[in-house]
Amino acid sequence: MINVGYSKKLFAILLDIAKGKRDLKEYAAESGISHVQLKKFSLCKQNGPPTPKLLAKLASVAQNGITYEDFLSICGYREDEVLTSRIDPLCFKAEKLSPAKHKFLEDFADFLAKRG
Numbered sequence: 001m002i003n004v005g006y007s008k009k010l011f012a013i014l015l016d017i018a019k020g021k022r023d024l025k026e027y028a029a030e031s032g033i034s035h036v037q038l039k040k041f042s043l044c045k046q047n048g049p050p051t052p053k054l055l056a057k058l059a060s061v062a063q064n065g066i067t068y069e070d071f072l073s074i075c076g077y078r079e080d081e082v083l084t085s086r087i088d089p090l091c092f093k094a095e096k097l098s099p100a101k102h103k104f105l106e107d108f109a110d111f112l113a114k115r116g
Contacts, residue, residue, distance in 0.1 A: 005076035006049040010111055012042050013104045014074045020063030030061040049075040 015038070019027040024042055028035040033054060040046040050058075055075060059068035072078045 005111075007074075007107065007111055008041075008044040008046065009104045010074050010108045011049070012044050013101065013108060014066060014070065015042050015058070016101070017064050018058060018062035018066040018071075022063075027058075027061070031057040033057055049077075052077060 015027075022030070024038050025035045028038040031038075037046070041050060050071075052072065055071040055077075056068055059066065059071050062071075069078065
């Protein structure tokens with residue numbers, strides 16, 4: 001697969017949604033991924049996108065309806081907009097986000113608009 005665009009910030013938002021009420025250590029353990037590696041992605045400290053193999057592990061235990069296709073889309077491995085139909089439910093959840101995460105959500109909307 002070829003990566004066609006990746007945003008660390010948007011991936012961090014999707015990770016936060018996918019982990020649900022678990023903390024990062026729990027999510028990492030359940031997915032079989034290093035907690036340190038997952039924390040780097042969560043803090044936008046990892047430069048390159050995760051591999052599709054890593055995304056499959058994350059998706060296998062993701063919560064809140066996040067799928068493997070969602071991870072592939074947000075990491076730029078798919079040109080279609082799998083997540084577009086999920087914007088409204090995500091915006092509904094945005095009421096509970098911090099101002100910094102609201103900014104990330106705005107970046108996410110801009111990302112989708114540019115792709116479509």
